[in-house]
Amino acid sequence: MSRSSQENPFDLNKASDFTDQEIAEQWVDLANSAGGLVDILNPKSRMPMLLLGGKGSGKTHLMRYCSAPVQAARYSGDVAQAAIADGYLGIYIPLDALNTDKFAREEPVEDHWSLVFAHYFELWLATALLATIRDCARSQSLVFSEPEFVGAVVELFDIEPAVALSSLDELLDHFTRTRKNIDSVVNNSRLRGERPLFDITFSAGRLAFGMPELVSRHAPDLRDVLFVYLIDEVENLTADQQRFLNSLIRYRRGSATIRVGGRLYGMKTLETTGSGEPIRLGAEFERVVLDEILREQPEQYDGLVRRLVAKRLERVGYATAALSSIDPYFEEVDNRDYWRSVDRHLPKPKENQLAPYHRKLATDLKSNLDLDDLTITTIIDALQVPNHRFLEKAAAFQYRKSWPANLDGAASLAIEVGNQARALDQGDRDAGSDLANLISHFSSDILAQLFHDYARRLPYAGFATMVELSQGITRNLLVNLKHIFRRSRFAGEEPFISGVISIKSQSDGVRDGASWFWEDAQPPSGGLQVRDAVESIAVLFRTVRLSHSPSECALCAFSVPLDALSENSRRTLSVAENWSYLVKLQEGRRNKNSKRIDALYQLGPMLAPRWEVSEHRRGTIELQQDLANAILDPAHRAELPNLMRKRLARLIAPSDSGLPTNPRLI
Amino acid sequence: MQHDIEALLDAKIELSEFAARGQSWDLFISAYNDSQRVQTVFPKVPAARRNWWVIPEYGYGPSDLADLEGPVVLARGSEAQVMKAGLAGSCFDPTTDQRLCIDITGLMRPHILFLMAHLQDIGVTQFDLLYTEPAQYSRRAETRFSIGEDVRVVSVEGFVGAHDPDTSGDLLVIGIGYDHHLISHAIQAKENARVVELHSFPSLSADMYHESILRLDRVSSERSRVAGEVQYSSANDPFVVAASLASAVRVAETRRRVTNIYFSPLATKPQAVGFGLHYLKRMRGTATSIIYPLRPSYDKETSTGVGRSWIYPIHL
Numbered sequence: 015m016s017r018s019s020q021e022n023p024f025d026l027n028k029a030s031d032f033t034d035q036e037i038a039e040q041w042v043d044l045a046n047s048a049g050g051l052v053d054i055l056n057p058k059s060r061m062p063m064l065l066l067g068g069k070g071s072g073k074t075h076l077m078r079y080c081s082a083p084v085q086a087a088r089y090s091g092d093v094a095q096a097a098i099a100d101g102y103l104g105i106y107i108p109l110d111a112l113n114t115d116k117f118a119r120e121e122p123v124e125d126h127w128s129l130v131f132a133h134y135f136e137l138w139l140a141t142a143l144l145a146t147i148r149d150c151a152r153s154q155s156l157v158f159s160e161p162e163f164v165g166a167v168v169e170l171f172d173i174e175p176a177v178a179l180s181s182l183d184e185l186l187d188h189f190t191r192t193r194k195n196i197d198s199v200v201n202n203s204r205l206r207g208e209r210p211l212f213d214i215t216f217s218a219g220r221l222a223f224g225m226p227e228l229v230s231r232h233a234p235d236l237r238d239v240l241f242v243y244l245i246d247e248v249e250n251l252t253a254d255q256q257r258f259l260n261s262l263i264r265y266r267r268g269s270a271t272i273r274v275g276g277r278l279y280g281m282k283t284l285e286t287t288g289s290g291e292p293i294r295l296g297a298e299f300e301r302v303v304l305d306e307i308l309r310e311q312p313e314q315y316d317g318l319v320r321r322l323v324a325k326r327l328e329r330v331g332y333a334t335a336a337l338s339s340i341d342p343y344f345e346e347v348d349n350r351d352y353w354r355s356v357d358r359h360l361p362k363p364k365e366n367q368l369a370p371y372h373r374k375l376a377t378d379l380k381s382n383l384d385l386d387d388l389t390i391t392t393i394i395d396a397l398q399v400p401n402h403r404f405l406e407k408a409a410a411f412q413y414r415k416s417w418p419a420n421l422d423g424a425a426s427l428a429i430e431v432g433n434q435a436r437a438l439d440q441g442d443r444d445a446g447s448d449l450a451n452l453i454s455h456f457s458s459d460i461l462a463q464l465f466h467d468y469a470r471r472l473p474y475a476g477f478a479t480m481v482e483l484s485q486g487i488t489r490n491l492l493v494n495l496k497h498i499f500r501r502s503r504f505a506g507e508e509p510f511i512s513g514v515i516s517i518k519s520q521s522d523g524v525r526d527g528a529s530w531f532w533e534d535a536q537p538p539s540g541g542l543q544v545r546d547a548v549e550s551i552a553v554l555f556r557t558v559r560l561s562h563s564p565s566e567c568a569l570c571a572f573s574v575p576l577d578a579l580s581e582n583s584r585r586t587l588s589v590a591e592n593w594s595y596l597v598k599l600q601e602g603r604r605n606k607n608s609k610r611i612d613a614l615y616q617l618g619p620m621l622a623p624r625w626e627v628s629e630h631r632r633g634t635i636e637l638q639q640d641l642a643n644a645i646l647d648p649a650h651r652a653e654l655p656n657l658m659r660k661r662l663a664r665l666i667a668p669s670d671s672g673l674p675t676n677p678r679l680i
Numbered sequence: 681m682q683h684d685i686e687a688l689l690d691a692k693i694e695l696s697e698f699a700a701r702g703q704s705w706d707l708f709i710s711a712y713n714d715s716q717r718v719q720t721v722f723p724k725v726p727a728a729r730r731n732w733w734v735i736p737e738y739g740y741g742p743s744d745l746a747d748l749e750g751p752v753v754l755a756r757g758s759e760a761q762v763m764k765a766g767l768a769g770s771c772f773d774p775t776t777d778q779r780l781c782i783d784i785t786g787l788m789r790p791h792i793l794f795l796m797a798h799l800q801d802i803g804v805t806q807f808d809l810l811y812t813e814p815a816q817y818s819r820r821a822e823t824r825f826s827i828g829e830d831v832r833v834v835s836v837e838g839f840v841g842a843h844d845p846d847t848s849g850d851l852l853v854i855g856i857g858y859d860h861h862l863i864s865h866a867i868q869a870k871e872n873a874r875v876v877e878l879h880s881f882p883s884l885s886a887d888m889y890h891e892s893i894l895r896l897d898r899v900s901s902e903r904s905r906v907a908g909e910v911q912y913s914s915a916n917d918p919f920v921v922a923a924s925l926a927s928a929v930r931v932a933e934t935r936r937r938v939t940n941i942y943f944s945p946l947a948t949k950p951q952a953v954g955f956g957l958h959y960l961k962r963m964r965g966t967a968t969s970i971i972y973p974l975r976p977s978y979d980k981e982t983s984t985g986v987g988r989s990w991i992y993p994i995h996l
Contacts, residue, residue, distance in 0.1 A: 201840040
């Protein structure tokens with residue numbers, strides 16, 4: 015336990031934080047099938063694949079798990095035996111070290127820079143492949159005809175190397191020297207404004223696909239091994255550079271194939287070089303979105319992250335916590351007896367002073383129904399539920415939703431609703447069935463309103479909530495847990511040692527996480543426009559949630575008629591989805607009027623605490639074309655205040671009362 | 681004569697001292713902006729010729745420049761294009777303008793770095809750089825230097841290394857400044873790299889160190905890999921920075937194998953000069969690059985008051 019007093023178990027949240035050995039040791043998997051996550055990548059298939067996903071969804075972890083050094087770590091360090099046993103050999107190639115901007119500082123690039131990139135890129139792949147082949151060749155158990163292989167590789171060049179090469183080391187040196195020469199030429203070219211000049215020594219595809227074929231020939235034990243280029247962080251390539259990669263995917267051959275990892279927005283084009291004809295989904299490549307798969311299997315994801323958290327706890331010495339269920343370490347808002355416990359999270363009620371929700375109700379009754387003070391007092395008295403503020407608030411909520419049509423009904427409605435609330439307080443569910451039914455739908459909104467009424471932050475607590483907030487992306491969960499742990503320690507708690515992590519520490523932690531998520535996503539262009547749009551959507555949800563009469567419970571999603579939107583609006587939605595601010599729900603939603611299926615988007619659950627909206631997938635609101643364009647397209651932004659007021663008119667205040675001029679103020 | 685960086689640790693001199701010696705330059709160049717520390721120094725510099733450069737990032741229009749005498753107005757482009765156009769616009773001739781001084785206070789960091797590499801490349805191995813400290817940044821810890829969200833992290837032209845596909849030991853040394861968004865961009869651009877923070881301490885003034893730490897805390901979620909890897913260096917002495925950078929890399933190499941190295945100078949401009957010096961003297965041709973998060977625009981005025989003006993004699 016000595017390390018636990020120092021270390022935050024969730025400090026490391028990126029695959030790059032781990033060595034190959036640690037990747038092998040810390041690996042956790044889905045429990046559903048024999049192959050688990052590796053089956054998703056399917057490295058034994060020759061069909062190329064685009065493995066996409068939100069930031070931190072585990073793409074790099076999965077690709078590195080299938081890479082040669084980690085394969086070797088699973089087979090006592092013998093990479094050749096690992097390749098033979100697994101049937102494939104992963105060559106992991108992160109593209110950030112390629113520093114692709116040196117070939118394409120401004121777009122569109124001149125043709126000669128495309129040629130330089132293509133040559134350099136293949137040399138880069140070939141160097142990584144050759145280094146792995148060399149590791150294989152060193153295996154005692156492998157018969158490898160090294161000089162013959164090297165001779166055959168030299169034959170692949172159109173211009174033979176100036177010096178004779180006979181060993182893998184010499185060949186690798188030659189690759190490295192050639193690459194460094196190009197680096198020097200490129201640097202000088204940038205410095206002097208000259209064209210980069212050097213010899214193109216081999217034709218495209220010759221090394222990347224030719225060398226694996228030669229391995230099969232000169233190392234017979236590896237003849238059934240598939241060489242898989244695991245090309246990660248494809249977003250680093252420009253569209254022009256991706257065309258060359260796509261061409262490699264199209265003209266893949268023999269015992270080599272390609273997996274391309276990247277963010278959702280990573281692929282800028284599917285076109286190839288030359289004709290520009292795009293590569294075809296299904297026929298030439300598969301496309302997998304990792305976090306989408308995990309979101310579609312919530313139970314699998316839940317199991318996966320629990321095992322992941324246990325590993326992290328174990329790693330830094332919280333052995334007891336690692337072996338037990340994680341949930342009891344997280345304090346939860348106790349929902350028994352209709353959330354009676356929330357009372358202790360709210361300020362103490364003051365004697366002879368109305369609760370804030372009753373004060374506001376009294377004001378609305380006066381202004382809307384023109385009731386006299388005595389009647390209002392009678393109504394408020396009838397809605398009182400002593401010592402149970404949740405039920406008292408629920409009664410006020412119900413009263414507002416049922417809002418009396420006239421003066422006569424005002425008092426009787428209060429008595430009816432108040433009686434139901436007090437019946438529930440006494441445990442009589444039958445007598446309070448209508449209110450109980452309403453609570454079953456709107457409990458999270460009533461809770462949100464109650465905390466808002468008392469100007470308290472809404473709690474987000476419980477491990478299950480943390481899993482839900484992470485939206486199928488493991489790093490989101492780890493970042494939230496990292497902040498929660500930090501907050502908890504700062505509050506003097508002993509997380510995972512004794513006691514529980516308080517609701518406050520958890521809530522503060524997820525708000526830190528939400529800030530990170532909001533600031534961290536940095537769309538390369540149009541970021542402000544997208545953030546404005548997402549913020550407007552979140553404010554709309556929040557306004558509905560805190561309104562006089564919410565139309566939807568736990569609102570977190572909206573549907574839009576995509577085809578009817580402006581191009582700018584569709585672009586905003588696409589960028590917001592690519593940066594995981596919005597999650598597109600594949601099922602869509604049937605439009606109430608036209609019966610067509612509209613596109614359906616959920617506000618990223620990680621952002622829910624930022625605006626205190628619901629993180630659960632329940633309520634959906636339909637955005638008509640005009641309002642959607644006003645939110646999503648800056649050209650229509652000026653129309654937003656009016657359209658927003660119109661859309662919310664029936665929700666934010668009792669009928670016929672004066673509308674607030676700015677719904678944001680609610 | 682080759683000058684080693686360490687030999688120049690106390691080479692910087694104050695402008696007033698330089699002027700008092702009766703020395704002057706053949707050509708003095710300064711990038712125009714609204715800062716008092718740029719505008720008040722310009723007329724005081726002893727030089728046969730003085731030239732304003734109007735760089736595109738500040739977005740000045742013709743009416744803003746009406747009072748300037750013969751400014752060289754530069755169009756948008758890469759740092760290479762902008763700086764070369766600037767030198768051409770100033771009719772810089774290495775044979776006649778043997779004593780060259782450039783005020784870096786208003787220049788962008790990539791401009792400064794490129795200028796150093798370019799001057800060395802064309803054989804100008806000795807020149808002076810001038811920098812005037814602010815009394816304070818205008819909004820203290822909230823000061824915004826760069827504008828806009830469209831950021832692209834690029835290798836600075838002339839500082840592109842010969843990198844290795846093996847990224848397992850990549851190192852990113854960041855000069856920690858006020859612009860936490862830029863820090864976040866640099867870290868994200870080199871996600872696989874271990875981060876070494878080079879803090880400016882002592883800072884230009886006592887409170888600036890604290891202010892930069894406050895800004896840095898905002899990217900705490902990104903900083904999972906930095907535990908213990910913090911180094912300190914001068915804020916206003918590029919020669920000390922160059923020596924500290926060399927030391928930071930040496931320390932990092934003793935801790936773990938280093939594959940590719942990236943420098944990202946995001947603190948003061950003298951620090952950027954220090955990064956440039958170290959690179960041009962020691963790292964050329966290696967697997968090392970200087971990277972910088974480019975933004976389309978920069979604030980015309982970020983500081984208040986005029987602090988000390990330093991002359992840095994550069995020998996490449």
